[in-house]
Every structure is written in structure tokens, then in C-alpha cells.
Amino acid sequence: MSLPAQRDELQAADKLTLYKQIRHDIERRILAGEWPPGHRIPFEHELMARYRCSRMTVNKALSELAQADLIERRRRAGTFVRRPQHLSAVLKIADIRAEIIGLGRSYAYELIHCSRRAANAADRARLGVRKAGKVIAIACRHSADNVPFAIEDRLIDLDTVPEAAAADFTTEPPGSWLLHHVPWTEAEHTIGAVVADERTAAGLDIAVGAPCLVIDRYTWRSARTVTAVRLHYPGDSHRLVARFKGG
Amino acid sequence: MSLPAQRDELQAADKLTLYKQIRHDIERRILAGEWPPGHRIPFEHELMARYRCSRMTVNKALSELAQADLIERRRRAGTFVRRPQHLSAVLKIADIRAEIIGLGRSYAYELIHCSRRAANAADRARLGVRKAGKVIAIACRHSADNVPFAIEDRLIDLDTVPEAAAADFTTEPPGSWLLHHVPWTEAEHTIGAVVADERTAAGLDIAVGAPCLVIDRYTWRSARTVTAVRLHYPGDSHRLVARFKGG
DNA sequence: TACGATTATATGTCTAGACATATATGTCAA
DNA sequence: TTGACATATATGTCTAGACATATAATCGTA
Numbered sequence: 421m422s423l424p425a426q427r428d429e430l431q432a433a434d435k436l437t438l439y440k441q442i443r444h445d446i447e448r449r450i451l452a453g454e455w456p457p458g459h460r461i462p463f464e465h466e467l468m469a470r471y472r473c474s475r476m477t478v479n480k481a482l483s484e485l486a487q488a489d490l491i492e493r494r495r496r497a498g499t500f501v502r503r504p505q506h507l508s509a510v511l512k513i514a515d516i517r518a519e520i521i522g523l524g525r526s527y528a529y530e531l532i533h534c535s536r537r538a539a540n541a542a543d544r545a546r547l548g549v550r551k552a553g554k555v556i557a558i559a560c561r562h563s564a565d566n567v568p569f570a571i572e573d574r575l576i577d578l579d580t581v582p583e584a585a586a587a588d589f590t591t592e593p594p595g596s597w598l599l600h601h602v603p604w605t606e607a608e609h610t611i612g613a614v615v616a617d618e619r620t621a622a623g624l625d626i627a628v629g630a631p632c633l634v635i636d637r638y639t640w641r642s643a644r645t646v647t648a649v650r651l652h653y654p655g656d657s658h659r660l661v662a663r664f665k666g667g
Numbered sequence: 668m669s670l671p672a673q674r675d676e677l678q679a680a681d682k683l684t685l686y687k688q689i690r691h692d693i694e695r696r697i698l699a700g701e702w703p704p705g706h707r708i709p710f711e712h713e714l715m716a717r718y719r720c721s722r723m724t725v726n727k728a729l730s731e732l733a734q735a736d737l738i739e740r741r742r743r744a745g746t747f748v749r750r751p752q753h754l755s756a757v758l759k760i761a762d763i764r765a766e767i768i769g770l771g772r773s774y775a776y777e778l779i780h781c782s783r784r785a786a787n788a789a790d791r792a793r794l795g796v797r798k799a800g801k802v803i804a805i806a807c808r809h810s811a812d813n814v815p816f817a818i819e820d821r822l823i824d825l826d827t828v829p830e831a832a833a834a835d836f837t838t839e840p841p842g843s844w845l846l847h848h849v850p851w852t853e854a855e856h857t858i859g860a861v862v863a864d865e866r867t868a869a870g871l872d873i874a875v876g877a878p879c880l881v882i883d884r885y886t887w888r889s890a891r892t893v894t895a896v897r898l899h900y901p902g903d904s905h906r907l908v909a910r911f912k913g914g
Numbered sequence: 915t916a917c918g919a920t921t922a923t924a925t926g927t928c929t930a931g932a933c934a935t936a937t938a939t940g941t942c943a944a
Numbered sequence: 945t946t947g948a949c950a951t952a953t954a955t956g957t958c959t960a961g962a963c964a965t966a967t968a969a970t971c972g973t974a
Contacts, residue, residue: 437957450851452889457850463924474959476723479925487734490851495925496967504846507760507884509856511909514753599751603704604697604737609756609909613860613878613902631860631878631902637754642699655860655878662758662856684927710954721929726956742955743937 442471442481450490450501457503461491464499509662513609513635516562516570516651517596525564531590532571532623533559536578547577547645548638554578556585558594561623570658571623574649581646598639598647605646610636613655620652631655689718689728697737697748704750708738711746756909760856760882763809763817763898764843772811778837779818779870780806783825794824794892795885801825803832805841808870817905818870821896828893845886845894852893857883860902867899878902 436444449455462470467478482499485491489508493499520527539547539555547555556576562569574594576584587597612634614620621628633653639646683691696702709717714725729746732738736755740746767774786794786802794802803823809816821841823831834844859881861867868875880900886893 439957451853453850465924474961475925476960477958479927480957482925493925494967495965496923496969498924501850504851506762506765507854507856509758509760509854511756511758511856512753513756518753603700603748604751606698607754607756607910609754609758609907611858611880611907611909612905613880613900615862615876615878615902629862629876631862633858633860633880653860655862658859660856660858662858663854686927712954721931722955723930724928727927729955740955741937742935743939743953745954 438471438473439477439480442467442473442478443484446481446485447490455501457501459501461499461501511609511660511662513637513660515593515595515599516572517593520562520564520569523564526566528563528566529591529593530561530563531558532561533557534589536585539577543575546648547575548648549577549579549645551579554585556589556594558589560589560593562593568624568626568654570651570653571620572649572651574647576647577645580641580644594647595649602641602646605639605641607637607639610638611660612636614652616652624652624654626654633658633660685718685720686724686727689714689720689725690731693728693732694737702748704748706748708746708748758856758907758909760884760907762840762842762846763819764840767809767811767816770811773813775810775813776838776840777808777810778805779808780804781836783832786824790822793895794822795895796824796826796892798826801832803836803841805836807836807840809840815871815873815901817898817900818867819896819898821894823894824892827888827891841894842896849888849893852886852888854884854886857885858907859883861899863899871899871901873901880905880907882907 446455446461455461461482464475464478464482467482468475471478482491482493486493486499489502491499492502514522517527517529535557537555537557539549539553543555543557544550544552555578558574558576559572560574561571572593572595576594576598578585581598581602583601584594584597587594587601589597614632614634616624616626616628616630616632618628620632621630624632626632632655635651635653637647637649637651639648693702693708702708708729711722711725711729714729715722718725729738729740733740733746736749738746739749761769764774764776782804784802784804786796786800790802790804791797791799802825805821805823806819807821808818819840819842823841823845825832828845828849830848831841831844834841834848836844861879861881863871863873863875863877863879865875867879868877871879873879880902882898882900884896884898886895
């Protein structure tokens with residue numbers, strides 16, 4: 421099986437702590453194919469002997485690998501390399517202002533429309549709420565280097581976020597405001613493609629019928645709806661990138 | 668601060684282990700806003716006293732929360748609730764056959780084109796390899812309930828996956844074959860929107876100019892290119908859904 | 915042979931310590 | 945006031961045990 425080395429050699433390799441060394445060592449073998457899916461990884465007590473450490477240290481390394489779905493641990497049976505199932509990619513969807521500034525481009529924001537109203541039936545359906553309440557409806561545009569980057573169409577539930585009534589969305593993008601004023605929400609994203617209708621085309625300064633990437637984000641907090649937003653990006657210039665590890 | 672309860676009450680609540688109880692208890696407070704971003708969480712020794720357990724148990728709970736980016740741990744300073752930064756969503760991109768079957772729909776696969784050739788310049792650029800080698804080029808179509816679901820355009824690097832030369836892609840989708848024969852790859856996804864050109868429209872049985880979601884997946888394994896694939900989905904019917912927690 | 919009870923064992927969690935390490939903070943001198 | 949240094953402290957990692965628990969394997973019985 422050629423597990424390498426003594427603990428000392430491993431630690432000499434770089435300056436990581438022991439459990440990280442063990443984790444990386446096992447991960448390397450899995451990713452390199454040395455231990456293929458289904459392979460039984462040495463028992464904890466064997467790894468203890470090999471790395472000359474206590475069981476808790478081995479356990480910490482294996483627990484993290486199990487959390488990452490790289491291995492599967494079965495009582496009495498042992499620990500096995502998992503067969504990758506779904507390609508779970510991590511998609512980082514940044515706040516648009518932060519994203520554009522992070523790209524080193526100049527950011528511009530324009531508020532197109534902002535109104536406060538009692539939620540109508542369509543609003544309630546979109547926010548997934550039953551009771552009638554007040555909402556803020558916002559349309560705005562984000563630009564990078566003075567080129568339209570995305571247009572945004574948003575509803576904010578004022579019952580959940582009453583402070584939003586006092587916010588000034590003429591200068592601050594609602595997404596950024598919410599990010600700083602409503603901590604720790606949960607969300608669901610839906611990504612699709614559409615062709616630009618007249619209004620979208622005008623907003624993004626593209627041709628009617630040009631492809632657009634659409635991201636719908638529905639955000640809630642402790643079972644209460646916070647906001648629903650639809651973002652249109654020019655499809656030929658914007659791309660979402662997701663990186664992952666897993667098969 | 669009203670940390671609740673004795674350890675016994677916590678455990679009585681449900682049947683989770685103690686460190687999970689602690690983790691959930693702290694997570695609940697953060698998500699509910701009781702402990703807002705920047706708030707300093709009680710020190711480990713305080714939590715030890717509150718939950719009447721050893722430091723390792725508290726530490727395990729806090730370590731997992733730190734891994735999930737919910738909290739930030741600073742030596743000597745303490746542990747703090749993080750301000751959510753980027754909305755990192757987990758996007759599960761399943762093997763298409765598995766995805767369709769998982770939706771309870773009938774799956775059909777058609778191989779449109781399959782050829783083996785020496786990599787030309789375009790192939791090498793797409794695969795990100797310098798040296799000339801052999802590749803397999805595949806075009807195929809996935810259908811759900813006999814309606815076109817996606818068309819696939821793929822290159823496989825035969826230098827990395829020589830076994831693919833013997834695979835039969837007339838009946839098995841290349842994605843499924845690779846998933847079962849090339850374990851534990853890494854990948855990068857790029858998601859965009861285009862309008863259907865004539866070939867795409869014909870393949871998906873939609874109108875020319877209709878919106879399509881495009882996913883490019885580039886897959887490698889231990890620094891070796893495995894495959895590059897471009898998938899076109901009808902934009903009006905297919906949507907990617909990503910869920911997440913994090914602000 | 916088939917099935918139910920028993921046993922052995924690998925993982926899951928937990929403890930009460932220990933030392934390492936980064937760093938906030940206070941102290942003292944220039 | 946400022947910068948260099950010392951110190952205190954919270955987290956980071958590790959140990960050598962312990963008991964709990966799920967389950968694969970074995971054994972016994974119908």
C-alpha cells in the first residue's frame with residue numbers, strides 16, 4: 421500500500437499541522453486515483469500507527485474528508501472512497517457593486533424606478549407570502565466602465581424589513597443596502613436564459629432578441645421573506661463561473 | 668445574553684449529539700439575528716461552563732461554524748460573527764441521465780456524431796493542452812419524455828483517458844461513462860446565455876433565435892485535461908437551481 | 915437452508931488535561 | 945508621541961484514554 425513516511429517526514433514536507441498533513445495525504449491519493457472509489461481506507465488505528473499520532477488526530481482528518489463527501493464512513497465496516505455522484509459546484513454570486521469593483525472596473529448605479537405600495541396579487545406570489553402587506557418595488561441598473569452590466573427588478577417585503585422604508589436607494593444599490601442591513605439570510609437562485617424584450621434591451625443597451633442570462637434570487641430569513649430579485653445580464657458578455665472538486 | 672438551558676435540556680430537545688446541539692444553538696442565534704455580524708461569541712471556556720462540557724466539544728462545534736464561514740476565530744481576540752460577504756451558492760450539476768431519471772421522467776440518448784482524430788489547433792485550445800494528441804469528439808442529445816433536454820458537444824483527451832477509445836458511446840452517454848471510469852476530477856463551469864443558431868435550434872427542436880442556457884465544463888485530473896464539454900439547454904424550460912445559506 | 919440472536923469491531927463522541935502560537939494590550943524608553 | 949518589547953490570553957492542535965452505537969460477521973436453532 422506504500423503509505424509514506426514517518427510523521428516527521430510529513431511534517432518536514434511543509435508547515436501544516438499534523439491532521440492537515442494526514443488529510444492532504446489521503447486526499448492526494450484519492451484524487452490521483454491511487455485509492456479509487458470503493459477502496460477501503462486504512463482503519464483509524466492503522467493510520468494512528470502509520471502517522472504515529474492519537475486517534476483523535478486521525479479522526480479529525482477523516483471527519484473533514486467525510487464532510488467534503490470524498491469518503492464515506494461506515495461503522496464496523498470502515499472508511500471507503502466515495503464514488504462522485506453529483507458535480508456540486510460552488511457558485512459565488514457577489515453583490516454586484518462589489519463584483520464590479522473587484523474586477524477593477526468603475527461602478528455606476530442608476531435608480532430607474534422606486535415605489536412603495538401595498539402588495540398586489542403578483543407581488544404576493546413573487547414573494548411567496550399570503551397576507552397583504554407593504555412592499556418596495558425597485559428597478560435599477562448597474563454599469564461597469566459606463567457599459568450596462570445588469571438590470572435589476574426587485575421587491576422588498578416591508579413587513580420583514582421595515583427599516584428599508586427609510587433607506588435611500590437613489591445612491592445605494594438595494595442589494596448592497598440589504599447585505600449590510602439584513603444579516604444572514606438564506607436564498608435560492610434560479611438561473612435561466614431569455615431573449616431581451618424591448619424594455620430589457622433598452623435597459624442593457626443591446627438588441628431586442630439578444631440573449632440574456634437571468635438570475636432570480638429569492639431571499640428569506642427565519643422563514644420570513646426578505647426580497648425577491650430578478651437580474652438580467654447581457655448573455656454574450658456575462659458568464660457565471662463555478663469551480664469545484666468532485667467528479 | 669440569555670444563553671439557554673442546561674446541557675440536559677438541550678439534549679432532551681432532540682437526539683443530536685452535544686456538539687451538534689451547541690453548533691445548532693449558536694447557528695440559530697446568528698441566523699435569527701440575536702447575534703449580529705461583529706458580535707463576539709462567548710469564549711470557549713464560557714461555553715464550556717454553559718453547556719457543561721469539555722473544551723474539545725465546544726471547539727468542534729465552533730470549528731465547523733468557522734468552516735462554514737458563519738464565524739471568524741481570532742487568536743487572543745475571540746470568536747466573532749462574520750458579515751456575509753459573497754453569496755456562495757452550491758450548484759448541483761448532476762449527470763444529465765441521472766438528473767432526468769431523478770426527475771421521474773423517461774430518459775433517451777442519441778449519439779449524433781462521434782469521431783476520433785488527432786487534436787487540431789482548436790481542439791488543443793479548448794482542452795488547454797499544448798502537445799498534439801488524439802481526441803474523441805462527440806455530439807449527442809439527451810431527451811426527457813422524448814422532448815429534447817440538452818445537446819452536448821464534447822472533446823475527450825485520449826492521452827489522459829485512453830480507455831475511452833474502447834468505450835461504446837452509441838448507447839452510453841459520455842458524461843455517464845466518464846463519471847464511472849474517471850474518478851475524482853476537478854472542474855470549472857461557465858454559465859452563459861446565447862440564442863439558438865440553426866444547428867442548435869434543430870437539435871433542441873426550438874426556433875432559431877430562441878434563448879439557450881449554455882454550460883461549459885472543463886474537467887481535469889491531477890493537472891491533466893480530461894474533457895471539455897458544452898451543453899445547450901432550451902432557455903425557457905431549463906433552469907439551474909442553487910440553494911445556499913449565507914447572506 | 916434460512917433466520918434470529920450474539921458478538922466483535924470500527925466509527926462517533928466525549929473528557930481532562932497539555933503545549934503551541936498568534937496577537938491584543940500594557941509597559942517602558944527614545 | 946511613538947516605537948520596541950514583554951506579557952497575558954484565546955484559539956489551535958494534540959494526547960491517551962473512555963464509553964456509546966451501529967452493524968458485519970458469527971453462531972445457534974428451527
